[in-house]
Amino acid sequence: MSEPQTSISQPSHDEFAALLEESLTGAALQEGSVVKGTVVSIEKDVAIIDVGLKTEGRVPLKEFGVAGAPSTLSEGDEVDVYLERVENAAGEAVLSREKARREESWVRLEEKYKNNEKVEGVIFNRVKGGFTVDLDGAVAFLPGSQVDIRPIRDVGPLMNTPQPFQILKMDRRRGNIVVSRRSVLEESRAEKRGEIVARLKEGEVVDGVVKNITDYGAFIDLGGIDGLLHVTDMAWRRVNHPSEIVNVGDTVKVQIIRINPDTQRISLGIKQLEADPWEGIAAKYPVDARFTGTVTNITDYGAFVELEPGVEGLIHVSEMSWTKKNIHPGKIISTSQEVEVQVLEVDPDKRRISLGLKQTQENPWVAFAAAYQPGTEIEGQIRNITEFGLFVGLDGGIDGMVHLSDLDWSKSGEEALKDYKKGDTVKAVVLEADSEKERISLGIKQLGADPFEGAASSDKLGKGARVTCEVTAVKDNGIEAKLLDHDLTTFIRRSDLSRDRSEQRPDRFGVGEKFDAVVTQVDQKTRKISASIKALEIAEEKEAVAQYGSTDSGASLGDILGAALNKAKDADEEPAEADAEAAPKAKAAPKAKAKRAAKAAADSESADGASAEE
Template identity: 30%
Template sequence: MSDNIKEKNEAVNINEEINMDQSEVEENKTEEVIEEVIEESMDDFMEQIDKSMNRIYPEDILKGRVISVNDEEVIVNIGYIMDGIITREEFSEDGILNPRDIVNVGDEINAFVVKVDDGEGNIVLSRKRAERIVVWDDLQKFYDKEEDITVGIDELVKGGALAHFKGVRIFIPASHVSASYTEDLTEYIGVEMKIRLIEFDKDSKKVVGSRKVVEKEELDVLKNNLWSVIKIGEKRNGVVRRLEKYGAFVDIGGTDGLLHISEMSFKRILHPSEVMSEGDKIEVIVQDFDKEKGRISLKLAVQYENPWDDIYSRFNVGDIVEGNVVRLKPFGAFIDIGEGIEGLLHISEISEERVNKVSDVLKINQKVEVAILDIKQDEKRISLSIKEALNNDSSYDFDDYEEDDKGIEPTLGDLFKDKFDKLKF
């Protein structure tokens, strides 16, 4: 081989070695760059993860979402690398309650961080401790915004009742349990109701609520609705709220109407309590109303049978009937002759002798025999007389008083003895 060829081959070999060295260098540099990029990416990734994770500390109060619940514990996602655990005892103020009866998977709850690590890598949480703290902030908002809350009456105390809202005791004065007067508060024990906070002091832990305020606002709405739709002649369901001597006040949906005593029964009654009681549910008809004065007149939708409709088929002028004295007046007495009918026994018809004072002769509940003098169906009046009953009574027989073997003749006292006995002067 010539010297020129050798030189060319050596040059080629040298170039190849140089190219190989350069490739190795470039390859190494590429690997280093890739490693640097990966390392930087991992750092960025971990930094992003770290930033996305909330740092938690003992006594923090966090929002979490229930991801699992069983009879003894609740697992909560609190946005951390690990989920938190709430035991049954730490879930509610009443540790006996089963968590399944309180929350469901997906519910959002407040959680108090008890321990970040219990030694086994678990985050220990408490819902009841969180509620104790958060509830005061919530109550402050409800009080400031005058928003209603729902509570249940737990017990009665002097002057009112007690309710609890997420562990906080709320006092409800007796005068604020209802818009209407309630003498016996025991009926409210265990009852859930909406109340408004009327006093709130976070520092002294004093909370006072009122159902009456809420009810009054609800009644105002009902009243406005009622006055816009009420019509004469319409039927309405009502509740007897108050009895007075002259009638009953009936709540017909936001406001009270008056059912006069004269509309309660065809039979004369002295007090509404004879036919109804407070709290009774009745159906009434609107007779009349005055929106400006806020007055509504009512009558019973289901009327009692009118005993005067067939008065002539039961009583006739001249009949002698037994009655019961129900009322005494200076001018006479009212006699109940049965079947819902009362008649007037005028003072002049009590006795043949002059009677100056009715009460000197007759007494309430005394039974007497009277004759019917007159019947006026349209006016619902019957006139009665004891005198006529005595004069027309043929129940005695004069033959009973014929002269006996001794020739003794009967006296007027003997003849009318039984009749005078019927009058209890």
């Protein structure tokens, strides 16, 4: 018996339409888009959501909550979710509420960023360089410098609290958003500041609270706006640091000194509430009057002395000591030391008083000038030796100077300077004491008489005087020699060494050799004596001719030579009666004289013979 055939029922028109609509609805749900769904149930920490597909999707409840707050989702709620996949390996739809919120937030945030509107967000985490902010699904970065107007140490109270932010930068492709809380605060403060500034007036006295202290002053909160109390406006006296006057949290009464309408900066002052101590300052501190003050500050160029609270004067380094020059003021006085000063100058307009410390002490230069007149002999220790002289320590801690030219009558300054060394005790004569220029001139050579002046004024050293010399140095252009009978020196030029050109050679003389010469010039200004051997030879020749006659008298050359030699022989016998020291010189002189006389006679004879032949 054959089995009956099973008939397949055909769907009705309505059923086919419903199936078609269902198919079209499923196809409309595209992966990667935001779709609407309904919460079917909630299982522990997961919400089961139906988005119209064959199966539901599962979304963690935490994705439905706001950072720092629990989720309020319940069954039947309609929510927007992001469809990542229609079906995974488990046959479920893959949904994400967080991605859906992010997509929604980006659209909304871009619109607000375009219109420069503020957005609300929550700081929920700290990262390197700043914090992360939840902008209703979109995560933004908040740099540390944009958290507040001033750096804050504790950000804890700001965490997980909804607050306004300003979007600074958006890049959807990179998913990058940068926000600022500081700009919102500044804008709000500017509005509030403008209102407060409009109420305040310059010269008005108000109460404020010390909010912050820096090295240069303190910031005072005037009820929503800060004013700067500069350290120089805290007191009329010198204030080294603002903490000497105010502390953080103190309530202080201040006067509004200045309001800048452009920057809305307010300058405050406390000292302006007190009387200005500089009023009538010239009458209180007249020039040349002396007062006692306290050293408040020491610098390289001087020291400040407080004469009264709010009034300070400056002792310049040049007015500290009569004798200590080019020394740091700290080595003369110290901070907090009480000193007596003298008023040198008062300038009320510039609020300056110039003081002097050394003026309250005896001026050692004046005291020395009064005690030691020029010509007075003193004694002191050499403190320093320079290229231009000696510095000798004197009474009162001052120095006198012996110039090179005042060291020795006969030696050059450089040569005489070699005879002294630092620490030697020397005697000197006061030449001049100038207290205004603080200069004392001394002389060492003035302790004795000037040998040149004495010798030059005597007949023994006038022009034409015969002198005996001793060679001290031989040079190419002549010889240096000292005059044996005088403490003087002379220089004989090469051309004055002999009448005979062949004998005008300095090298024929040796150091220590003695010779006779004639003084040819005495210069008082240059203190130089010129002498000549040549002039002596000429003088002796003339003397011989005058004594023995010329060939015109009938005397022959032999007669003249014989007479000269006989006279020289007689002179050789005379030293026996003289002392032993003068004998060699007396013996040598007549012989040389005889030779020169003979030579002169010969020259005269030759000249006469030549005339006769003509």
